Amino acid sequence: MIELEGLTKRFGEKVAVNHLTFTVRPGVVTGFLGPNGAGKSTTMRMMLGLDRPTAGDVRIDGRHYDQIRHPLKYIGALLDAKAMHGGRSAFNHLLCLAQSNGIPKSRVAEVLDTVGLTAVAKKKAKGFSLGMGQRLGIAGALLGDPQILMFDEPVNGLDPEGIHWIRNLMKGLAAQGRTVFVSSHLMSEMALTADHLVVIGQGRLLADTSMADFIRQNSRSYVRLRSPQQERLRDVLRQAGIPAVEAGNGTLEVDGARSEQVGELAAEHHLVLHELSPQQASLEEAFMQLTAESVEYHAHSETGPPDTNGWGEQWARQQRRTKAGS
Numbered sequence: 001m002i003e004l005e006g007l008t009k010r011f012g013e014k015v016a017v018n019h020l021t022f023t024v025r026p027g028v029v030t031g032f033l034g035p036n037g038a039g040k041s042t043t044m045r046m047m048l049g050l051d052r053p054t055a056g057d058v059r060i061d062g063r064h065y066d067q068i069r070h071p072l073k074y075i076g077a078l079l080d081a082k083a084m085h086g087g088r089s090a091f092n093h094l095l096c097l098a099q100s101n102g103i104p105k106s107r108v109a110e111v112l113d114t115v116g117l118t119a120v121a122k123k124k125a126k127g128f129s130l131g132m133g134q135r136l137g138i139a140g141a142l143l144g145d146p147q148i149l150m151f152d153e154p155v156n157g158l159d160p161e162g163i164h165w166i167r168n169l170m171k172g173l174a175a176q177g178r179t180v181f182v183s184s185h186l187m188s189e190m191a192l193t194a195d196h197l198v199v200i201g202q203g204r205l206l207a208d209t210s211m212a213d214f215i216r217q218n219s220r221s222y223v224r225l226r227s228p229q230q231e232r233l234r235d236v237l238r239q240a241g242i243p244a245v246e247a248g249n250g251t252l253e254v255d256g257a258r259s260e261q262v263g264e265l266a267a268e269h270h271l272v273l274h275e276l277s278p279q280q281a282s283l284e285e286a287f288m289q290l291t292a293e294s295v296e297y298h299a300h301s302e303t304g305p306p307d308t309n310g311w312g313e314q315w316a317r318q319q320r321r322t323k324a325g326s
């Protein structure tokens with residue numbers, strides 16, 4: 001278990017982490033989300049004793065990181081996959097870590113096998129691809145067989161097979177009763193991996209809740225419709241007090257009505273429907289909704305934030321809906 005109590009970090013005038021209090025529990029994967037510059041890495045660095053808090057406290061199973069004698073046996077972390085001695089082989093890199101943490105040499109071959117790097121164990125890490133570097137970093141985190149694992153952007157640079165692998169690895173570690181804390185910008189991936197979410201914005205806690213509740217509380221559900229008689233359908237809905245918004249590609253979106261109600265209205269007026277589907281917003285949309293106020297780095301463009309992982313498109317859709325609703 002990782003417990004944060006009023007954790008705060010200032011860099012000069014900048015408050016990077018602002019009075020964060022939450023607990024990361026064992027047995028589930030906890031996702032750590034926030035826009036760029038929200039304070040995720042700084043928080044993780046304080047958890048590992050790499051940055052000293054300005055105020056507040058963080059405890060690993062009840063103890064401060066620097067009170068733990070062989071920390072790799074308690075908490076394994078992947079923070080920056082490039083932070084390793086590139087001149088050493090993968091095997092020797094892990095062996096050095098093992099020796100300084102009282103971990104038997106036999107464990108090195110085991111974790112190399114777990115991450116699929118046995119064949120390149122004798123190769124120098126500086127020749128590794130980004131994905132291989134990530135795998136080696138993950139091997140380092142697993143080396144001490146710790147009960148607590150922390151991964152900062154673990155799927156960076158991994159191909160689809162690698163992403164699938166790390167997803168199953170994290171779920172498997174949590175299923176063994178371990179504490180798994182992971183940050184990622186890939187919302188679709190996080191939605192598949194995490195059971196619980198901690199969301200921060202500008203250093204402050206915005207949400208600490210289950211994945212399902214987060215999406216329910218921070219997004220809209222609506223009904224999507226397609227009809228060859230779109231204009232007529234729109235009129236019928238309007239007369240029934242149900243505003244429908246054009247959403248492009250010949251679709252209409254309806255808020256505040258159940259699909260049964262919309263379908264029955266269409267039938268009463270003999271209107272043909274090609275689609276009638278209830279929609280729940282994705283984690284990405286819920287995240288955008290919650291963090292819209294606290295995004296620190298906006299692109300200066302007419303069309304919204306940069307289109308990283310499709311966020312720009314999501315943003316544009318939200319703007320259309322907001323305008324239609326106002």
Ligand SMILES: Nc1ncnc2c1ncn2[C@@H]1O[C@H](COP(=O)(O)OP(=O)(O)OP(=O)(O)O)[C@@H](O)[C@H]1O
Nearest residue numbers: 011014015016034035036037038039040041042043
């Ligand atoms: N050593 C430092 N000195 C000064 N400011 C810092 C330092 N480290 C981080 N910051 C600032 O603190 C804030 C939080 O940064 P941090 O890297 O923790 O955010 P993040 O959520 O991990 O961002 P990203 O998603 O972009 O990696 C940012 O405004 C950053 O510029």
